[in-house]
Amino acid sequence: MYTQAMDLIAKEAGNTTPATAEPEAYQREFDAKIDRGDFIEPKDWMPEGYRKTLIRQISQHAHSEVVGMLPEGNWITRAPTLKRKAILLAKVQDEGGHGLYLYAAAETLGVSRTELIEALLSGKAKYSSIFNYPTLTWADVGVIGWLVDGAAIMNQIPLCKCSYGPYARAMVRICKEESFHQRQGYESLLVMMREGTPEQKAMVQDAVNRWWWPALMMFGPPDSESVHSPQSMRWGIKRVSNDELRQKFVDATVPQAEVLGVTLPDPHLKWNPERGHYDFGPINWKAFWDVINGHGPCNRDRMAARRRAWEEGAWVREAAEAYAEKAKRRATTHPTAA
Amino acid sequence: MFVTELLQTTPDPAAETALTLPDYDPETQAALFRYLLRLGDSVLILGQRTSEWCGHAPVLEEEMALANFGLDLIGQARMLLTYAGALEGKGRDEDTLAFLRYEHEYRNVTMTELPNGDFARTMVRHFLFASWMVLLWARLQSSADPHLAAIAGKAVKEARYHQRHAGGWVVRLGDGTALSHDKTQAALDDLWPYTAEWFESDEDDARLAQAGIAPHPGELAAPWRETVTPTLAEAQLRMPPESPFRSHGRWGRHSEHMGHLLPEMQYLQRAYPGGKW
Amino acid sequence: MTQTPTDTPRRDEWPLWEVFVRAKNGLEHKHCGSVHAVDARMALELARDLYTRRQEGVSIWVVRSDQIVASDPDAKPELFDPSADKIYRHPTFYRLPAEVDHM
Numbered sequence: 001m002y003t004q005a006m007d008l009i010a011k012e013a014g015n016t017t018p019a020t021a022e023p024e025a026y027q028r029e030f031d032a033k034i035d036r037g038d039f040i041e042p043k044d045w046m047p048e049g050y051r052k053t054l055i056r057q058i059s060q061h062a063h064s065e066v067v068g069m070l071p072e073g074n075w076i077t078r079a080p081t082l083k084r085k086a087i088l089l090a091k092v093q094d095e096g097g098h099g100l101y102l103y104a105a106a107e108t109l110g111v112s113r114t115e116l117i118e119a120l121l122s123g124k125a126k127y128s129s130i131f132n133y134p135t136l137t138w139a140d141v142g143v144i145g146w147l148v149d150g151a152a153i154m155n156q157i158p159l160c161k162c163s164y165g166p167y168a169r170a171m172v173r174i175c176k177e178e179s180f181h182q183r184q185g186y187e188s189l190l191v192m193m194r195e196g197t198p199e200q201k202a203m204v205q206d207a208v209n210r211w212w213w214p215a216l217m218m219f220g221p222p223d224s225e226s227v228h229s230p231q232s233m234r235w236g237i238k239r240v241s242n243d244e245l246r247q248k249f250v251d252a253t254v255p256q257a258e259v260l261g262v263t264l265p266d267p268h269l270k271w272n273p274e275r276g277h278y279d280f281g282p283i284n285w286k287a288f289w290d291v292i293n294g295h296g297p298c299n300r301d302r303m304a305a306r307r308r309a310w311e312e313g314a315w316v317r318e319a320a321e322a323y324a325e326k327a328k329r330r331a332t333t334h335p336t337a338a
Numbered sequence: 339m340f341v342t343e344l345l346q347t348t349p350d351p352a353a354e355t356a357l358t359l360p361d362y363d364p365e366t367q368a369a370l371f372r373y374l375l376r377l378g379d380s381v382l383i384l385g386q387r388t389s390e391w392c393g394h395a396p397v398l399e400e401e402m403a404l405a406n407f408g409l410d411l412i413g414q415a416r417m418l419l420t421y422a423g424a425l426e427g428k429g430r431d432e433d434t435l436a437f438l439r440y441e442h443e444y445r446n447v448t449m450t451e452l453p454n455g456d457f458a459r460t461m462v463r464h465f466l467f468a469s470w471m472v473l474l475w476a477r478l479q480s481s482a483d484p485h486l487a488a489i490a491g492k493a494v495k496e497a498r499y500h501q502r503h504a505g506g507w508v509v510r511l512g513d514g515t516a517l518s519h520d521k522t523q524a525a526l527d528d529l530w531p532y533t534a535e536w537f538e539s540d541e542d543d544a545r546l547a548q549a550g551i552a553p554h555p556g557e558l559a560a561p562w563r564e565t566v567t568p569t570l571a572e573a574q575l576r577m578p579p580e581s582p583f584r585s586h587g588r589w590g591r592h593s594e595h596m597g598h599l600l601p602e603m604q605y606l607q608r609a610y611p612g613g614k615w
Numbered sequence: 616m617t618q619t620p621t622d623t624p625r626r627d628e629w630p631l632w633e634v635f636v637r638a639k640n641g642l643e644h645k646h647c648g649s650v651h652a653v654d655a656r657m658a659l660e661l662a663r664d665l666y667t668r669r670q671e672g673v674s675i676w677v678v679r680s681d682q683i684v685a686s687d688p689d690a691k692p693e694l695f696d697p698s699a700d701k702i703y704r705h706p707t708f709y710r711l712p713a714e715v716d717h718m
């Protein structure tokens with residue numbers, strides 16, 4: 001899944017000290033690598049701003065995957081068939097896996113997993129605000145796959161070529177797995193729309209109505225208001241602008257909605273032959289910022305669930321460590337017993 | 339076509355008729371149907387419980403392991419219930435059986451329906467259950483019933499990994515800190531009495547044992563105890579005393595927990611009758 | 616020198632292990648990421664659950680991240696540049712008549 005919060009990161013990263021404090025030769029070599037499109041690897045020299053921006057961006061992305069397990073996880077025990085239950089469980093598991101790939105990538109930058117998790121649980125680190133919306137019906141699961149994962153894929157594909165090697169490699173793995181997520185979601189909606197009862201069709205339309213606008217917001221603020229720094233573009237860790245990606249998403253989604261037989265909740269949505277794109281109505285950015293600033297429908301629930309899992313798991317983590325210590329001691333006292 | 343192959347292909351409505359069914363006398367067929375429900379419901383209900391962990395595990399890495407447990411169990415349930423439905427011949431598929439029966443018609447062993455409790459309880463249960471299933475699946479691999487033997491061949495590998503991974507946690511938690519030891523011992527004490535049910539038998543079991551379709555449940559009691567004892571000892575856990583308590587999930591008499599698990603699991607099938615998913 | 620996570624292990628978290636997976640017999644083990652685990656056995660199991668969900672592997676290696684010795688990126692010029700001019704090591708260096716060029 002995804003983080004939309006890169007613009008928020010860029011704002012903070014802009015404040016970090018520029019490269020002047022670093023040896024010039026290193027900086028020149030780094031710039032040359034970026035210009036050539038080479039990858040930067042963990043032990044290579046890198047400007048502090050680059051490192052900090054990456055840590056924030058990758059860990060926010062990781063947090064989003066992990067928090068993103070909750071809204072869909074809400075439906076695993078109520079999935080309507082065994083096949084759908086297995087698919088959903090596998091999908092939510094993948095999201096946990098994506099979180100792990102990304103934490104591992106962030107850890108190569110000199111930050112520990114515990115620090116990252118503490119930043120999430122204390123509310124210091126952000127995650128994609130799309131996961132602060134509730135999953136009210138089973139159709140939400142399908143719509144999340146179709147729209148939210150669809151938007152995520154569009155956002156993530158450019159990152160497979162980002163300049164930081166471990167992040168790019170994690171994204172390649174993630175993108176490969178995401179396409180299953182989007183397809184399963186769309187297919188489950190298709191079955192309900194084509195073969196389902198009127199109640200099921202109404203359920204799908206209702207879910208589309210609720211998720212459409214939040215999905216468009218996933219691409220971040222409009223370029224005109226965007227604080228996205230040319231720095232992130234320069235560094236090759238952001239590749240395509242928010243509005244470009246959003247337009248691409250709308251253009252791809254409208255025909256999919258037609259095949260599905262649902263309407264998208266935007267009276268302004270129509271094909272513009274001059275632009276060669278779909279026009280769409282204004283986005284309610286106040287709602288977007290409200291959710292980011294903690295006032296979405298589920299912000300508190302999501303964080304409470306993550307904190308509870310972490311706190312209730314503390315004795316398990318301690319026990320495992322205590323056991324490993326004991327086993328190590330035993331092995332040194334009685335080497336043959338091992 | 340084997341039921342194990344059926345679920346590995348993309349959905350094909352015609353495929354169900356492609357199942358080649360063995361030719362049994364009516365009594366054996368009915369006994370096997372009930373036996374398949376006992377197995378299928380046990381893995382279904384434990385899979386349902388295991389999937390409740392998703393998003394709430396003590397470490398993120400363990401999320402992956404728990405979800406894999408759940409996926410294996412649900413996969414086994416699909417094969418067993420699909421086969422049960424085909425054998426019964428009344429047009430019930432895996433989902434009709436999984437979602438649209440009354441409580442007393444479910445035949446899972448009672449332990450599987452108990453709430454997860456903490457991580458120690460979840461792992462102790464999984465270890466005890468998987469250790470039993472490893473033995474049972476191993477015997478069923480040579481079942482006279484070709485479908486059951488094929489399912490067992492696939493499931494035995496999964497159960498071995500479950501036994502191994504859950505067993506690792508039982509040892510770590512039992513021999514970890516004082517707190518984790520107490521929690522693990524308490525879990526073992528509470529769960530142990532529910533294992534007696536696994537080794538009880540009735541006429542169905544006798545009939546299937548006679549036909550070489552399934553082992554007599556009692557035959558597995560001693561080997562199972564031998565399998566779990568070393569791990570429990572390594573975990574510094576005390577073996578609970580024998581108890582006169584008996585549970586009867588395999589006969590359709592469940593604990594109070596079942597009546598809470600089912601409405602959640604069946605919700606959509608009940609609320610949207612005739613729905614297509 | 617940049618700081619790597621292995622320079623600063625945190626007391627309160629499980630050690631980090633690097634994971635290498637062999638996709639199928641005949642291929643080498645390839646690095647694919649890392650996991651946190653208290654011991655080797657747990658590291659292997661968790662690596663299996665994380666990195667082979669889609670039949671990506673038939674064999675796994677795990678190694679404590681702090682046990683890996685890496686070459687210094689600052690030494691890259693003296694370590695790796697000297698091989699750049701040994702072009703005579705490569706078969707394409709030799710021009711042969713077309714009739715025998717498949718050699």
